[in-house]
Amino acid sequence: MAFPKAMKRQLEMLQMENLSLVYGGNLNGILYIFLLSIRRVRTSSSGGE
Incomplete structure (x- = not known):
């Protein structure tokens, strides 16, 4: 996942x-x-998966 920052920004x-x-x-x-x-x-941090 070595995306160039510019490419990642474009994807976002x-x-x-x-x-x-x-x-x-x-x-x-x-x-x-x-x-x-x-x-x-909240559900994931309260003991759930």
Whole structure:
């Protein structure tokens, strides 16, 4: 995984663009993903796998 930093940055930009396209810049969609990630972290850190 020896990505050049520029390439990695471009990939991250593409992912962000895809997300904003999927949700049409919908704030609710972004909040939904945010809450899902928080829940995943919380469950994994509370003794789960």
